[in-house]
Amino acid sequence: MKISPLGDRVVLKSAEVEETTKSGIILTGNSKEKPVYSEVVAVGPGAVVDGKKVPMEVKVGQKVIYSKYAGTEVKFGEDEYTIVKQGDILAVVE
Amino acid sequence: MKISPLGDRVVLKSAEVEETTKSGIILTGNSKEKPVYSEVVAVGPGAVVDGKKVPMEVKVGQKVIYSKYAGTEVKFGEDEYTIVKQGDILAVVE
Amino acid sequence: MKISPLGDRVVLKSAEVEETTKSGIILTGNSKEKPVYSEVVAVGPGAVVDGKKVPMEVKVGQKVIYSKYAGTEVKFGEDEYTIVKQGDILAVVE
Amino acid sequence: MKISPLGDRVVLKSAEVEETTKSGIILTGNSKEKPVYSEVVAVGPGAVVDGKKVPMEVKVGQKVIYSKYAGTEVKFGEDEYTIVKQGDILAVVE
Amino acid sequence: MKISPLGDRVVLKSAEVEETTKSGIILTGNSKEKPVYSEVVAVGPGAVVDGKKVPMEVKVGQKVIYSKYAGTEVKFGEDEYTIVKQGDILAVVE
Amino acid sequence: MKISPLGDRVVLKSAEVEETTKSGIILTGNSKEKPVYSEVVAVGPGAVVDGKKVPMEVKVGQKVIYSKYAGTEVKFGEDEYTIVKQGDILAVVE
Amino acid sequence: MKISPLGDRVVLKSAEVEETTKSGIILTGNSKEKPVYSEVVAVGPGAVVDGKKVPMEVKVGQKVIYSKYAGTEVKFGEDEYTIVKQGDILAVVE
Numbered sequence: 001m002k003i004s005p006l007g008d009r010v011v012l013k014s015a016e017v018e019e020t021t022k023s024g025i026i027l028t029g030n031s032k033e034k035p036v037y038s039e040v041v042a043v044g045p046g047a048v049v050d051g052k053k054v055p056m057e058v059k060v061g062q063k064v065i066y067s068k069y070a071g072t073e074v075k076f077g078e079d080e081y082t083i084v085k086q087g088d089i090l091a092v093v094e
Numbered sequence: 095m096k097i098s099p100l101g102d103r104v105v106l107k108s109a110e111v112e113e114t115t116k117s118g119i120i121l122t123g124n125s126k127e128k129p130v131y132s133e134v135v136a137v138g139p140g141a142v143v144d145g146k147k148v149p150m151e152v153k154v155g156q157k158v159i160y161s162k163y164a165g166t167e168v169k170f171g172e173d174e175y176t177i178v179k180q181g182d183i184l185a186v187v188e
Numbered sequence: 189m190k191i192s193p194l195g196d197r198v199v200l201k202s203a204e205v206e207e208t209t210k211s212g213i214i215l216t217g218n219s220k221e222k223p224v225y226s227e228v229v230a231v232g233p234g235a236v237v238d239g240k241k242v243p244m245e246v247k248v249g250q251k252v253i254y255s256k257y258a259g260t261e262v263k264f265g266e267d268e269y270t271i272v273k274q275g276d277i278l279a280v281v282e
Numbered sequence: 283m284k285i286s287p288l289g290d291r292v293v294l295k296s297a298e299v300e301e302t303t304k305s306g307i308i309l310t311g312n313s314k315e316k317p318v319y320s321e322v323v324a325v326g327p328g329a330v331v332d333g334k335k336v337p338m339e340v341k342v343g344q345k346v347i348y349s350k351y352a353g354t355e356v357k358f359g360e361d362e363y364t365i366v367k368q369g370d371i372l373a374v375v376e
Numbered sequence: 377m378k379i380s381p382l383g384d385r386v387v388l389k390s391a392e393v394e395e396t397t398k399s400g401i402i403l404t405g406n407s408k409e410k411p412v413y414s415e416v417v418a419v420g421p422g423a424v425v426d427g428k429k430v431p432m433e434v435k436v437g438q439k440v441i442y443s444k445y446a447g448t449e450v451k452f453g454e455d456e457y458t459i460v461k462q463g464d465i466l467a468v469v470e
Numbered sequence: 471m472k473i474s475p476l477g478d479r480v481v482l483k484s485a486e487v488e489e490t491t492k493s494g495i496i497l498t499g500n501s502k503e504k505p506v507y508s509e510v511v512a513v514g515p516g517a518v519v520d521g522k523k524v525p526m527e528v529k530v531g532q533k534v535i536y537s538k539y540a541g542t543e544v545k546f547g548e549d550e551y552t553i554v555k556q557g558d559i560l561a562v563v564e
Numbered sequence: 565m566k567i568s569p570l571g572d573r574v575v576l577k578s579a580e581v582e583e584t585t586k587s588g589i590i591l592t593g594n595s596k597e598k599p600v601y602s603e604v605v606a607v608g609p610g611a612v613v614d615g616k617k618v619p620m621e622v623k624v625g626q627k628v629i630y631s632k633y634a635g636t637e638v639k640f641g642e643d644e645y646t647i648v649k650q651g652d653i654l655a656v657v658e
Contacts, residue, residue, distance in 0.1 A: 001187065001188070002187070002188045003159070003185045003186075003187055004185055004186045004187075004188065005184060005185040006151060006152070006180075006183055006184065006185060006186065007151075007181070009184055009185065011185065042185075044185075048148070051146070051148075052615070054612070054615075057569075057570060057571075059620045065636075065638055065647070067636055068636065072159075072162065072184055073162055074159055083159070083185055084186045086570075087571070089570055089584045090569060090573055090647045091568055091569040091570060091575065091606075091608075091635055091647055092567075092568065092570065092575065092620070093565065093566070093567055093568075094565070094566045094568065095281065095282070096281070096282045097279045097281055098279055098280045098282065099226075099278060099279040099280075100245060100246070100274075100278065100279060100280065101245075102273070102278065103278055105279065138278075142242070145240070145242075160268075165258065166253075166255055166278055167252055177253070177278045177279055179206070186257055189330055189375065189376065190375070190376045191347070191373045191374075191375055192374045192375075192376065193372060193373040194339060194340070194368075194371055194372065194373060194374065195339075195369070197372055197373065199373065230373075232373075236336070239334070239336075260347075260349055260350065260372055262347055271347070271372045271373055283469065283470065284470045285441070285467045285468075285469055286467055286468045286469075286470065287467040288433060288434070288462075288465055288466065288467060288468065289463070290434075291466055291467065293467065308424060326469075328469075330430070333428070333430075352425070354441075354443055354444065354466055356441055365441070365466045365467055377563065377564065378563070378564045379535070379561045379562075379563055380561055380562045380563075381560060381561040382527060382528070382556075382559055382560065382562065383527075383557070385560055385561065387561065392543075417559075424524070427522070427524075429555060440543065448535075448537055448538065448560055450535055457563055459535070459560045471657065471658065472657070472658045473629070473655045473656075473657055474655055474657075474658065475655040475658045476621060476622075476650075476653055476654065476655060476656065477621075477651070477656060479654055479655065481655065508587070512655075514655075518618070521616070521618075542631055542632065542654055543628075544629055553654045555656055
């Protein structure tokens with residue numbers, strides 16, 4: 001089974017957040033139960049603006065931080081995915 | 095009887111969600127009573143932007159995930175349909 | 189007496205919804221007291237965008253489904269009409 | 283004394299609604315205390331869009347239906363007027 | 377002392393409303409404590425749209441009706457002024 | 471230490487309002503605890519619109535009235551400053 | 565580990581605010597627990613407007629004041645970062 005996001009949407013897979021590691025990302029405040037550190041698993045073809053397709057900036061396999069509250073969650077079997085617009089991705093983490 | 099959606103609207107037929115299958119899509123949280131996994135049954139001609147018709151990306155027969163809260167529900171006989179704008183469709187599932 | 193809608197507005201006449209017929213449209217949820225299945229009785233000249241009149245897509249006599257909550261209701265004698273913008277019409281039913 | 287509306291505004295004079303006449307307009311629901319059937323008494327010069335004056339579509343003397351909730355009410359002596367934007371006028375009644 | 381409004385703003389001086397005169401403007405409803413009938417005392421240079429200054433339509437000395445709720449009130453000595461955008465002025469009264 | 475506002479922002483220093491002087495500006499209503507009469511102490515380079523820098527209209531040293539509720543307050547040592555967008559400045563007072 | 569912000573986003577590191585120093589920045593009101601005086605640690609490539617990348621104005625190492633309420637907080641090990649859009653940065657402090 002395969003998810004192909006439309007437009008400038010991106011499918012993200014929640015990454016486990018190691019709360020005790022010094023180099024891990026730990027989210028503050030009330031976003032604890034919803035980690036915003038994720039891996040890109042599928043990227044849409046890009047939004048169409050004035051008849052031209054705007055290319056996407058993120059790539060499959062990158063680790064990203066996205067805006068909490070953004071996105072729609074779906075579940076395939078045991079895995080949870082989140083579909084967000086690229087504009088809700090704040091930064092790529094390397 | 096036939097429904098012809100206007101503009102960039104799409105008519106969707108709710109698909110049964112197999113909650114116990116590993117490869118099935120199961121929606122999390124409070125969207126349980128409203129499955130967002132649907133089949134495209136009719137596609138509008140596309141929105142008109144600056145006098146040009148923008149072609150549609152989804153096709154009849156595709157299975158799609160759409161944004162919960164989006165769309166208007168209508169009932170023909172025993173079947174339930176949802177009319178959404180194409181922009182509310184998040185991804186195509188194959 | 190005659191109603192001429194302005195811009196891209198459309199005058200609709202509420203159609204009786206046969207709730208027991210299999211091929212009739214029955215609206216779900218809390219939209220029961222306001223049927224959204226209607227007949228087009230008058231069509232405006234079209235909105236003016238950048239100095240050009242955008243032609244209308246719906247025609248007098250068509251049966252349409254429109255977005256619940258949209259429109260303003262008026263009464264002529266015994267009949268009830270609803271004036272909506274064409275953008276609030278979701279689909280044509282044949 | 284004379285009211286000259288600015289831009290695309292229109293001055294309307296509330297028309298008496300004959301509730302018992304078959305051909306009269308009777309408004310449904312909670313709009314009873316504010317009749318939306320009115321006569322155009324003054325028309326603005328039109329809005330200026332991109333440096334060009336967009337001509338007005340309604341004329342003094344026409345009877346119109348306008349969107350309830352729209353407009354600002356003013357009183358000259360014994361008469362009540364309502365100033366609305368032309369975009370809040372739904373239809374011309376003849 | 378002199379107030380020079382910026383952009384498309386206008387400085388208005390509240391005019392006394394003669395509530396008993398037949399030709400006076402008397403505001404209905406809950407706008408009684410804030411008369412919307414005012415005199416223009418200063419006019420801004422006009423808003424700049426796409427690099428061009430859009431000329432103002434109202435002139436110092438004109439009596440105008442403006443949208444209630446609009447504007448910011450300031451007091452010079454004993455007089456009260458209201459600064460509004462020209463778009464909040466509904467009509468010129470002569 | 472020096473504050474350089476970005477874009478079309480302006481740094482204002484609250485001016486003391488002489489409430490008893492006839493020519494002083496006294497704000498009405500609930501804006502008493504936040505005087506809106508201020509002196510311009512720094513001006514940004516101007517906003518960039520369509521790739522062009524739009525020049526600023528206010529100058530350092532001018533006394534201005536700005537929209538209450540607008541701006542962010544900062545404190546340097548003993549002085550209080552407010553950073554507003556130029557569009558929130560209503561008028562220059564001379 | 566490295567954070568690369570997307571578009572016109574900027575990564576900020578909260579700076580300690582010396583509340584007792586005369587030349588320090590002390591924020592008024594209810595923003596005390598969230599200092600808005602920060603150091604730029606990473607700058608995005610700039611937003612894309614009409615197919616052109618708009619260059620960024622702030623630079624790594626600058627001290628900035630940003631709008632309270634703006635931004636998303638992330639934690640790397642012991643340090644806290646905030647990711648904001650450049651438009652939420654009010655001023656550069658030197």
